[in-house]
Amino acid sequence: MNISRIDLADAASPERLVLEILKHEPQLAIPVPIEELCLRLDILEIVPLTTDGYEGGLLTSADKFNGTILFNEASPRERRRFTIAHELGHFLMPSHVPSAEGRFLCRLQDMRALKGGESDRRLKMEVEANRFASQLLMPPQKFRVDVAVGKDPDIRQLSAIAKKYDVSKEAAGRAYVKFREEPVAIVVTQNDKVLRDYRDSLKFPRLSVPTGAMIPAHSLLLRRKHEIGVPSEIDETDAGVWLHVERGRQSAPLYEQVLLQRQGFALIMLSREAASGDEDEADEEAEMTSAERLKRRLYPDR
Numbered sequence: 268m269n270i271s272r273i274d275l276a277d278a279a280s281p282e283r284l285v286l287e288i289l290k291h292e293p294q295l296a297i298p299v300p301i302e303e304l305c306l307r308l309d310i311l312e313i314v315p316l317t318t319d320g321y322e323g324g325l326l327t328s329a330d331k332f333n334g335t336i337l338f339n340e341a342s343p344r345e346r347r348r349f350t351i352a353h354e355l356g357h358f359l360m361p362s363h364v365p366s367a368e369g370r371f372l373c374r375l376q377d378m379r380a381l382k383g384g385e386s387d388r389r390l391k392m393e394v395e396a397n398r399f400a401s402q403l404l405m406p407p408q409k410f411r412v413d414v415a416v417g418k419d420p421d422i423r424q425l426s427a428i429a430k431k432y433d434v435s436k437e438a439a440g441r442a443y444v445k446f447r448e449e450p451v452a453i454v455v456t457q458n459d460k461v462l463r464d465y466r467d468s469l470k471f472p473r474l475s476v477p478t479g480a481m482i483p484a485h486s487l488l489l490r491r492k493h494e495i496g497v498p499s500e501i502d503e504t505d506a507g508v509w510l511h512v513e514r515g516r517q518s519a520p521l522y523e524q525v526l527l528q529r530q531g532f533a534l535i536m537l538s539r540e541a542a543s544g545d546e547d548e549a550d551e552e553a554e555m556t557s558a559e560r561l562k563r564r565l566y567p568d569r
């Protein structure tokens with residue numbers, strides 16, 4: 268690796284930083300050697316956190332001359348990699364300023380923040396650090412090609428991609444729903460409750476099942492038996508199970524696939540055919556603010 272911090276001097280956004288890194292390291296391996304990259308970019312060491320309740324941290328001075336990255340040792344490797352990339356994002360983003368004590372401390376929920384922050388500086392930094400980590404670990408040019416493989420969206424493909432890029436299925440899923448041509452949503456559940464969902468709001472309509480609610484009785488997870496770690500077949504489900512469907516209106520088919528995981532967790536992939544979903548698009552556009560619409564046009568990859 269030849270890259271150094273000087274090469275990134277003009278980059279001020281997560282997208283620009285990743286572009287510059289990839290420009291200077293065109294042969295960057297997959298999975299991205301994140302720790303080696305950090306050490307090239309003035310991170311002195313990457314060490315376990317000693318403060319409970321946090322997933323990652325960065326110790327640095329206001330001038331960010333160099334830094335130390337902290338990670339939660341108890342987390343799985345894939346998640347630690349994302350955390351380290353996230354902290355590198357805080358280090359490299361010129362607008363991210365450490366606290367008066369010279370540090371950033373990030374919780375697990377910060378690592379999942381995907382939007383917002385227009386009026387909350389701290390949240391904005393978390394969202395940006397996540398964009399940086401996601402694009403650095405899953406470089407869009409390569410990731411796009413892997414996501415396009417296969418006739419239909421499929422959890423087996425998502426698992427293979429997560430393995431290839433050495434990221435969690437959830438982190439891969441967040442990028443998958445953006446890059447896959449078909450409208451796809453990933454729903455994370457635990458003990459039959461919806462914890463969170465990821466979708467591209469321009470392609471996939473909002474779910475009718477809110478966060479924290481029990482998953483619908485007619486969903487594939489509940490209407491069949493599943494084996495832990497074995498993705499189910501892709502099954503057609505009545506769209507009304509997961510989506511708002513106006514009475515009397517013909518809805519495009521909705522497909523559902525389930526991966527039961529340990530500790531009561533499950534991933535549910537919802538998908539539709541590429542040509543469908545148009546009827547919902549206008550509604551979603553209307554929900555967006557003009558700033559979001561503009562961002563959407565400027566950065567269609569997000």
Ligand SMILES: [Zn+2]
Binds near residue numbers: 353372373377
């Ligand atoms: Zn953070």
